[in-house]
Every structure is written in C-alpha cells, then in structure tokens.
Amino acid sequence: MNIVDRIVLQGEKEDEGKRIDVFLASELDYSRSYIKKLIEEGLVLVNGKNVKPSYKVKEDDEVIVNIKEAEKIEVVPENIPLDILYEDEDIIVINKPQGMVVHPAPGNYSGTLVNALLYHCKNLSGINGILRPGIVHRLDKDTSGVMVVAKNDKAHMSLSNQIKERSVLKKYVAIVEGVIKEEEGKIEAPIGRHPVDRKRMAVVQDGRYALTLYKVLERFKNNTFVEATIKTGRTHQIRVHLSYIGHPVVGDPVYGYKKQKFKLEGQALHSKVLGFIHPTKGVYMEFEAPLPDYFTRLLEILRAEKDRD
Template sequence: MNEILEVVIEEQKGRLDKVLTAEFSQFSRSQIQNWVKNNHVLVNGEAAPANYKVKHADVIRIERPEIVELELIAQDIPLDVVYEDQDLMVINKPQGMVVHPSKSHPDGTLVNALLFRNHDLSGINDVIRPGIVHRIDKDTSGLLMVAKNDETHRALQEQLMDKTVVRKYTALVHGEIAHETGTIDAPIGRSHSNRLVNTVRQEGKKAVTHFTVLERYQGFTLVECQLETGRTHQIRVHMKYIDHPIAGDPTYGPSGTLKGNGQFLHAGVLGFTHPRTSEELMFEAPLPAIFEETLNGLLKK
C-alpha cells in the first residue's frame, strides 16, 4: 500500500517542490521532485509540475509509492575507486555496469559492489540506492559520486540542483560538426510513442547541454559535453536532436556503425565542493580502452 501524506497550505509560498521539501524534511528534494514527476503528488486532486506556485488553502497530497523489496547482496565486484574519505567516494564506473538493482538487474550492480566494500552508505534514497547521489546509464562509463552519510548526500544533491557540480563528458558523435562550440537549450520529456525513451518536447523540462569540438574524423566528431542540467539521457537526446547522435547508441543512434558495447559516451570530468572541508575537488578519468582503440582506427580530417 502507498503511504499517504497530506498538507493544507496556510502561509507557505513558493514552488511546490521547495515547499514540500521544507514541510517534509525527512525526504530529499530530489525524492520529492521524482514523486512530482511521476504524478504521485496531487494539488487539489490534480497533478501539478514541480514549479507550481502554491497558494493559500491548497490541499497537497503525496501518495508515496511503495518500495519494491529487493534482496541486496554484497558482491565482490572490482571497483575503480578514484577517491575516498570518511564522507564520500568517487567511482569510475565501467561501461556495462548498472548503477543500482532493479527487477531486470537484481545484482551485479554498482550498489552490490559498494555494499561488499563499505557498509557505511547514506540512506537518503530508497533501500535499493544506498549512497547513490546521481547515476549514469549502464553503457556510459565514467565518474560518479557516492555518499557515505545522509549529510553528505543532501549537500551533494543541493550542489547538483544549484548547478555547481562540474560534469563533462566525452562523446563520439555521427557527422562532422562544422562549428567549434555550441549550446543545446531544448526541453526534454518522455516520448508519447515510447515511454522508455526521452525526446525534445515543448512541454518537457528545461535541459541545457554545452559542447566543444575536440577532434574531427571522417564521418564522426569527438566532442566534450558539459551538462548544465541533468535530465535522463540528456546528452544522448540532445545530440540526436541536432542530427549528430552518439556513435554506438542503441536507442538514439543508428546501429552497427562502429564495433563496441554501447554508446561512446564517457563521464570523464567531475568536480564539486567537499561538503565537510569546503575543498574544491576535481577528478578526471581516462577514456576506456575500447573508446581509445576506436578513435585510433578513425581517419582524422
């Protein structure tokens, strides 16, 4: 059964997600935003967006979804730990590894590996995502933050929402991009025809990706993409939108053009402020071997 939470607005003002975060401090803002996104939050009986401005006497009802019980197994899976201290870890996730368990991937995930290595993980998210502050797709490689306690988790999530976290990705895309830099400012939402994929939609959520050309090849371009927002599949959707889909992308790009194990997309740079020490941290992870080998086999322009 879903847990029902309800509040009647008296004096609170502001965005729906911010008001609910203040009202229900036991939940993170990202959790509440996810519930809003999936229509688990009703205002006066109707679904409302996260930026809805609450009004006096609004009745807000949260139908907190029931957590699917999965048995979390600690598994001895090697991890590339780039950084670790008492509060957090930075992991270089390999291509092919799922971040957290689900019905379709009950084990062999990053979470299973983390539980074997360290039982001290934050519990901000639901039970199947201990320590997971943000995620990258199964077939995207690269850097991820992992929180060991709730205070660190909340602080890192706030940095993500405030857009102060540096996240740069290297991507090999189809076609030869003529200009050196660009910004894709196009809202993203679920596809009407296929709920498993996202697309650029006028009624979608704001999404901004900046890119810089690193190298041009015959038929391909190597770019560095920097996220300003963090929508699901954002870079993959945006590059397809400008007719330069990521090479090897089984969902948003043409198939069979290059040998590989999925999209050539690597989260190579991650920077943030340490919540405890206020130190500015910046990490870099080299391209996976298959990515380097593929680039070496292409003809430069």
C-alpha cells in the same frame, strides 16, 4: 510498510500548473494510474505534505515519491572490483565501467554498482531507500566514467543541493556521427518523455529545461570527437541533445543510427570530469576518469581511417 525507493524531484518554471499525477507520469517510468494510486496512499509528498492527484505543481516544489516494496527484495553485497578514484569517510568517487548498471531494479538485483559498494563500504547514505543507497546521481548502463556516491545522509544532502543548484561540474566526452562544422555551440532544448515510446526521452515542447554546451576536440572522416558540459541533469540528456542536432553518439542503441559501423557494446560516451564542493571539508574538488579502452580503440581506428585518405 517497507519503502524500497525514494525519488526526489523539484518543480521548475516550465512545470507550473501541471497536475501532480501528469507531472510525475512524464518524469518517471510509471503509468499515470500507478502514480495516482501512490498519491492516494499518501506515498507522494509535496513540500512534506500529502496532496490530491489534481494538485497543481508550483516552481520550487519539492516532490518526494516513495515506492513501496512489491515483493520480497534483498540487495546483497557482491565482491565486484571497483575502480576507486578517491575515498574518505563522507564520499567515494568511482570510475564506472561501461556495461555496469548503477542500482538494482525489479528483475535485476545483482551485479550493479550498488551491490559492489555494499561489499566495499560499511556505510552508505540511506536517503534513497534500499535500492539506491548512496546514489546521488547516476550514469546510464553503457556510459562509463566518474561519479560520486554519498556515505552518509549529510554528504548526500550537500551533494544533492549542489546538483539542484547546478553548481556541479559535469564534463563528458563523446564520439558522434557526422562532422560538426562549428568549433563549439550550445543546445538549449526541453527534454521529457517521448510521447509514444515511454522508455525513451525526447525534445518535447512541454519538457523540462535542458542545456548542453559542446566543443569539438577532433574531426574525422565521418565522425567528431566532442566535449560536452551539461548544465542540467535530465535523463539521457547528452544522448538526446546530440541526436536532436543530427549528431547522435556512436553506438547508441536508442538514439543513434540503426546501422552501426563499429561493433560497440553501447554508446561512446564517457563522464570524464566531475567537480563539486566537498560536503564537510568545504573545498572544491575535481576528479577525472581516464578514457577507457573501448574509447581509445575507437579513436585509434578513426585516426587511422583519416590518415589513409
């Protein structure tokens, strides 16, 4: 059996007592019936062991979901330019452009960051299977900025553990709708799958703990330039949290305003700073990705609009 994707999750306090099939269906883009099938085929392991669909999740459970090959898959190296901020034999730090998908998925096997990495690097960590080699964390397609990729399994495990322990510094900048009055604040609200639209995330009562800290960098006539630091790494976390407090990210096609004033290709959200302990050197390293052109242009427009008033 060819495993093309391996997803690793951890049970948290708010997951205690949930059935494993319910827990996984809420976390992944798969139906509960498909999850149940994976469990019955022995492709879901909890703490290294097979379980039944009725198994109740416990805090700190390690849940591994193996996705088997459904069709003949070939992820080929592609000569796509990369903006490399740092590279050694263990890791490669990339400034990902807006519009680039991080890893292949069914129906989209080319033009991704993984295709580019396979061309550039001789080796990548194999922990996450064929579709996501080296991918320790990800950025949304239309979120630009810094991310780290593991070149070997040792580096992958070290970085994954740091992310799990919430010791990795993840600092973003965003331009949001409306003017935020307070200088700084925190958004502490659980995030899970939207109860109706399974492709969206939302603040839901039985979601997973999520914490975002933000501070205002600059105010404009109808918008605010903010810095957001995430202490947890939930899917779409910053986009969901900022929308939840009434200040969605400008250009966000999913969580933002239906009518967009600015003609952007996606949300004005940029992963600016990433800091972690190097997997083998054992020293703290911090990387910063400069603001991309689309972001600086929007700031210039907003400053000019503000000056005219």
